[in-house]
Amino acid sequence: MRIEHLSKMFGDFTALSGINLEIHEREFVCFLGPSGCGKTTLLRAIAGLDIQTSGKIEQAGLDISALPPSERDFGIVFQSYALFPNLTVVKNVAYGLENRKLPRGEIRTRVAELLALVGLGDQGDKYPAQLSGGQQQRVALARAIATSPGLLLLDEPLSALDAKVRVYLRHEIRSLQRRLGVTTVMVTHDQEEALTMADRIVVMNQGVIEQIGAPMDIYRRPATAFVADFIGTMNFLPGVAEGPDRVRVGQVVLACDAGDAEPGAQVTLAVRPEDIALQDVKSSAENAFEVEIGSMEFLGSFFRAELADEAMADTRLRADWSINLVRRHGLEQGQRLHIALPRDRIRVYPQSSLHG
């Protein structure tokens, strides 16, 4: 599936612009972005429910840009599930199978198979309102895959559920998708969901794609400051480029890959809290300097320390350290210590790109 130069206007408002994207066979792709960034709009364009203003969509080599939904090949699950309230679970799932000249017996077998697949084999005669949210979600899923579509579209399928059910269903959906081998696009604003489920993530912001890549890729090497900020936690340090591999923050000069930043240009450095390494006092490692622990916060499975030093002017660094490490080094508030920012974990962005 290919999307080229796609854009969508609602009157004067540009909801999507210049979207280029390729989705491979059997892949699980997540559209991730803050709410209102156009994820649903893109999904609905792919479905043909709200056709794009311009641009092209190809599926299996065919141009489907202008086709109505009924002439495309997809199954869809909405945030609301849109289960038919007056039909039983069995009839909901069978809905797309009827009217296709299939023998009744075959439909019955197929529905039973699907319900077993989503773990609802014994709930077939209930009405949707008699099921829990998670069960409803699975009925919607079974209905969407009943006709074996070539593409499965999921719009925030888990966002209406409790945290526990959500985590459980993530795995369910993912393993189901693997088993069926159906190409899947899922919309979500929950980065954890995207990071754990997707083969590839499409990070979107204000109607444009910021980055496309595998979860680890996006986490490790965010292409833009927006992605860096949106995914995970990130320290941002204002700096001035001093050469192709040197950036000064306050009085500290850090070795890093400054890319094509001109010497003297204002840049923003980004480093993840968990990448901040604790150094031995006498160490002369690269990018090592001394800071003071401003505060320590226990976040359940790790400590988050806030680090500051005159040398770095007003900038504060957050560092995530394991309980183990904190205990071993006896770290506490007010303590001074040496840290290092590993060179290959520092990303440099032009200054204007964040909050710009």
Next chain:
Amino acid sequence: MANLTATESAGRVRPKLGRDDWAMRGLMVAIGLYLIVSLALPLYAMMSKSFEIYAYQPQLIEFQVNEGQGWRPVLNALDLGEELGVLKRGELVTTADGRLQATRFFPDFSFLSETRYRIRNTEPASGGFMIRGTRIVHDEWVEYSSGDFRRVTLRPGISTGLGNYLSYFSTPALFTSIYNSLTIALISTLVTVSLAFGFAYALTRSSMPFKGAFKAIAMVPILVPSLLPGIALIYLFGKQSLVLKVLQWMFGEEAVAGLWTSLIQGAYGPTEIYGPIGIVIASVFFTFPHALLIILTAMAIADARLYEAATALRAPKSRIFWTVTLPGARYGLISAGFVVFNLVITDFGVPKVIGGQFNVLAVDIYKQVIGQQNFQMGAVVSVVLLIPALIAFTVDRFVQRKQVAQLSARAVPYEPKPNRRFDNLMLSYCGLVAVFILGVLAVCQYAALIKFWPYNLSFSLNNYNFDVMDGGGWEAYGNSIRLGFYTAICGTALVFLGAYLVEKGRGFGYGRAGFQFLAMMPMAVPGMVLGLAYIFFFNDPANPLNGIYATMGILVVCTVTHFYTVSHLTAVTALKQMDPEFESVSQSLKQPFYRTFGRVTAPVCAPAILDISIYLFVNAMTTVSAVVFLYSPDTTLASVAVLNMDDAGDVAPAAAMGMMIFYTNATVRLVHAFLTKGVLTRTQAWRGR
């Protein structure tokens, strides 16, 4: 170069329409066309009729006389007429049926004389003249013996202009009706809205008992034709006043007589029941439930948190009333006001029965058309009546939109706390209103069951012997029930399908906006105007639909159209509450739209569908205003029979027939309530959890 082709391929995408899209658009256009044919075109026909002027055109007619000595010089009819004082320039206007005898131009005419006459119409397209019903359409001289010449008449020609309006506004007997109508509507609106607000206040803010019963009683007036309260008032306060009889029986004849004559019955004063007072009381009766429903909706959404806050601030009850209750209900009050205003100003039944000599617009239309056969003037009055109705309608739509916005805000429902004194006060108020409403029905039923008020008070069923009276007899009752069923079935199907297509269709924005507009129009058109417009449109022999004139068909079409808007809005509200993604899912499952419509949409909306059908049935049973112009001897209706029997002086049978309508509607309502419950428990098991 590669870039260039890329931008070109990025041109606007024109969505391809699927089979469903075409089918849905086609159906929507078809229903839209129905509304155009059943509403827009008739209104247009009526408008153009109101500008049609019929006037004699003597300036185009020439005479020649031969008394045996050869033809005398040619005479122009206008000059001749003016000379003789037969007609005046500028006063040639007449009606479509106006005829002027040619012999009037010859004062010494004798049909026995040997004199021969010639007449010529110099302009064949004009009105010209006719003999024995045959129009002469050429411009040649025609010669007649005196025996034939006396049968020659001049016909008026048609022209367009503001003439009818000018004559309307220069006839005080006609244009004072505007003032009368506005006054009556305004007073009735104030009274009804105040009473209904009090009632709604009691239902929502007190914890008095019997709320359900009171609400049911308050809805009763919807089930009867608006003629009925008029009839009841005649019995209560008319020449043979029931109230007077009771008072006399209680206090003795002399004690009451003087006071009564001067106060209530006063044939000498402005307090006579025939006239504005009667109209206002009867109008309040029949508009009360409409106002109550709107105000109740507005008050039911009051936010309990506001009350809690006000009580916490120790605001006195009266202060809470003025600062919380009233502002919260204001859109409801305004909206109810305009709805009542519209109902009263366009109502025909009440002023017809009890208006006496007090002229109002709706009755004027009837008088012009039925009484004087002056269709042009009827059209003019209709256009005049359209204006206030249109304004009230527009303002109401505007206000309702605001109310919806208010409704969607999240509010905690208010639970009134018991307060003995307040609750008792509210209970007695509601009791009074209930007594008034039920009293009207009781009086009508009593009148229908006694032999001859006030002289023979024994019970009899004579008044139900409709077949010996003018008005259509029992057949009329049967016709009404048929009309009710046809209207309910055809109307519900049409309205719900139309609402579905406009709500759930894809794209076609202009088409859907146009359809919405068409669907809102009927509410702005008073029944009398609609009925008259149908005469102009469907009675035209050149209209291919002329065939349905004077059949049950035209009554069904007229009634469905007349009550289209409210039904449409009910359907739209129900459809809006459905998940818009049902359609998306069905499309992705490649199911045709009619399957989703039949298996999901319609069953889920079953309660709304039943509501619409009962609304149409009840209104078809009670409506008078539109159908009064359209029934034929074979299709007389019960409601029209009430009108005609009352007109003929058979007031008791009129009351009897009115009560038959009530019992029918009440029965149907009960069946409906039963069905709704059945539908809810059977097909909608999913609703409850």
